[in-house]
Amino acid sequence: MTQDKDGNKRSDGNEPHQYQAGSTTHREEDQWKKAPPYRIHEKNDNFDVKWKGKCHCGAVQYELSREKPLDSKYCHCTTCQRLHGAPFQWAAIFHKTDINFTNGHHDLGWYDPTNKSTDHHLPCKVQCAYCRTPIMDEGRNMILLFPTLIEGINTPEGKKAFEVKSHMFYQQRVVDIKDGKPKFKGLANESERVDEDTGEVIPGTAPKKDDK
Secondary structure, eight states: OEEOTTSOEEOOSOOOTTOSSOSOOSSGGGGGGGSTTTSOOOGGGOOOOOEEEEOSSSSSEEEEOOSSOSEEEEEOOHHHHHHHTSSOEEEEEEEGGGEEEEEOTTSEEEEBTTTTBOSOOSSEEEEETTTOOEEEEEOSSEEEEOGGGBTTTTSHHHHHHTOOOEEESGGGOSSOOOSSOOBBSSSTTTSOBBOTTTOOBOTTOSOOOOOO
16 A cells, blocks of 8 residues: 555555455455446547546545436435444435545445445445445445545535435434425335424325335
């Protein structure tokens, strides 16, 4: 691990075992590097950069090509509380093809909270393996990025683009947030709404199931 002129960490791929990803590309377990969200975009890919982000130490850096996330939510589930050491997780949803790692995609570590495993098994939590900054949640089809890593998130443009639309698992909250945004018992738009003052389920708000 070296350091550049800006104080950001740089890896040569020869670090000790804490680097779960590694810099090899020829093994079967390295196939994740050749597919989104980890496949590095070439200059001729016409990747239109809208935002840039990085971890705390700068070892992991990325670009985003989408001006606004598909959705932006606060998740109050106890898993997010514990893994982030925070009252809730702020997650912005993107397609896997919307991100391009410009540095450090071999400096990533994974955690599968379901199996409590550090294997790259989806869905999983992704972090910088050096400073341990949470980078994203990788799902089977989408990624959930954490907007506080993005440059310019505190500007009017950033706040508008990543404005939160709803709250998930609000009954598990440890702080009340009375912002008037929709609050759901479970997954957003897939569970009943709850009252932001009491956390009680609002009658008649269960999502309608499609007729089979």
